[in-house]
Amino acid sequence: MTDQYTPPEVWTWDKENGGTFGAVNRPTAGARTERELPTGDHPFQLYSQGTPNGQKVTIMFEELLAAGMQAEYDAWPIRIMEGDQFSSGFVAINPNSKIPALVDRSGAEPIRIFESGAILMHLAEKFGMLLPSETKSRAETLSWLFWQMGSAPYLGGGFGHFYAYAPVKIEYAIDRFAMEAKRQLDVLNRNLATREYLTGDEYSIADIATWPWYGALVMGKAYDAGTFLQVEEYEHVRRWARMIGERKAVRRGRLVKDVSDRVGGIAERHDAADLDALDI
Template identity: 45%
Template sequence: MIELYYWTTPNGHKITMFLEEVELPYTIIPVNIGAGDQFKPEFLKISPNNRIPAIIDREPVDGGEPISVFESGAILLYLAEKTGKLLPNNVRDRVEVLQWLFWQIAGLGPMAGQNHHFSQYAPEKIPYAINRYVNETARLYAVLNKRLSDRSFVAGDNYSIADIAAYPWIVPYERQGQKLEDFPHLKRWFETIQARPATIRAYEKAEAFKNQTLDVEKSRSFLFNQSAQTVQP
């Protein structure tokens, strides 16, 4: 059984998408990041960077003690290796998947995240920052669109953890100032994944948590005012 420490963010959706796709049993433990749950000592024990998602695998393949994993890319890689699914075994195809997985982790996620922050959440609208990250998001969309011009999925003909990693960061494309019509190959790929039954089930899981009432100012403090002093000793 996998225990998934989860909230309804793109990185959280990655893990529910994978688990639904491979039909691996799991239970969700919500971590309400707008209420500060990510700073609770019990969560920090498995996610010292105070970020979701994180997992505990109660039945690791070596039969030993439970294994905890934090960081969405590490979790996808761990689960793919555990199940033998959505990550090729041969070295060439595996490299294709891993380099695009890390492309998302190092590029698409952080840049789109800054896009969200400056265009949606920052108390002061700074045109330079907004333009910087909207344009960089568009550039990354174009990279992905070009990549998909001659293949069904990011790493080739087969669906993989590279697709699962990227998809949730494309879902809020309108908030990112993008139009899918500008990226036809990406649009085709996006709609294909959107229609997968496992994707539908994963996003249905999120509905149970979306209507929780939060104090907006307290949420902003938890999400955006962290510093070295907020790290627990």
């Protein structure tokens, strides 16, 4: 840390901050372009991208379909690096301009749901799956679901940003968030030392929410940081991550809206056959 920064009395935004997301970040909300969103034929219209938060919802849909539920969905790509999330159509569904966002048209009138945890809860309650109804088990599941929602920003926006995406490497920031990332992994590792899944013996939306973030991290598939964080230390998280990753619905869900072609995915999904063709 060679340069000392003194904050001004009043912060003003007069330049792009640089880094991977510098071209799209702004200190204001709202639509920047006028553009309607496409709409398909299915009851559920999902607008997202294959990031960890996006994978949660496609995995959930694929789990529902695998269980025989009437949960067919259209998945449309929102290319966040190109600013699709700031179109008027998307902002109407999610005023926070973050993916994923869902429109549920299965009832008398369309319902918008944004924030990945809210979408998982909505679908779990609608179909009576992956969220226990018994009070104690439900409380445990929701506790871990909200643990993920509160913790992952420190992993992604904190550690991931400063370690992999920031325009300069800042020792203090990387150290601060590496410490927190490892603390979170230790929380998971201690919990999974005595449990098959996060909440006990049953797979749930807590596992679906947590796996795309922490499963990828301990398997060395996030930020190229496996060695740096010594992820092999977290043996119970790695066992859990491998087990979740072997589920067919998880393999299918993570391929939807992968516009980067990192894992040979598809940009849009409108029918089960779109994924069947990948021979998963």
